[in-house]
Amino acid sequence: MNKNILKTATLAAALSLTLVGCGTTNAGDSSAAGSQSVREACDSVTKEIEPMGSRMTEAMSELATNPELALSVLLELETGLVDAANGVKNEEVKTQVNALASGLGTIRELTEQAGDDLTSIDVDAFTTASTEIAAVSTEISALCS
Incomplete structure (x- = not known):
């Protein structure tokens, strides 16, 4: 269960990276809020976090031996x-x-609080945060596509 929980957290982070960047080139320019179009905003976010993709890949590949990296x-x-x-x-x-x-922060905090004994993690809170991350990622993907 330890590795599965941490792996889920890492995969949620990877999912968020993938979905935030998804479809930003197709986002419409017509929906401007705060004098920035949705496309410009999505592109800005993607540009900021895209370089982290290789770090996520590295973290997932070393998960079993280096959970601190995750x-x-x-x-x-x-x-x-x-x-x-x-x-x-x-x-x-x-x-x-x-x-x-915020959702990623919650998962990170719950995992840190559990320390070396990830079986003690608050599974309900972790599941809620993971569900919220998935929902927000879906919303961002729809918004930016």
Whole structure:
């Protein structure tokens, strides 16, 4: 269960990376909020977090032997999403990206609180956060496609 929980957290982070970048080249320019189109906002977020993709791949490949790396990358992704959201003027996109960062933060915090004994993780809270990440990722994907 330990590795499965951490693997789920890492996969959720990887999923969020994939979905945030999904379809940004097709996002419409007509939906401008805060003087920035959805396309511009999605492209800005993608540009900020895209380089983290290789770090996620590395973290997933070393998950079994280096769970600290996975937590480090989750923090890096969370921080990157917050930074990306801070650079976005489109409130619709900004709100969704902040929600995604918050969900990743919750998973990271729950995993850190469990420490070496991941069987002690609050599974209900973890499941709720994972579900919220998936829902927000879907919303971002729809918004940016």
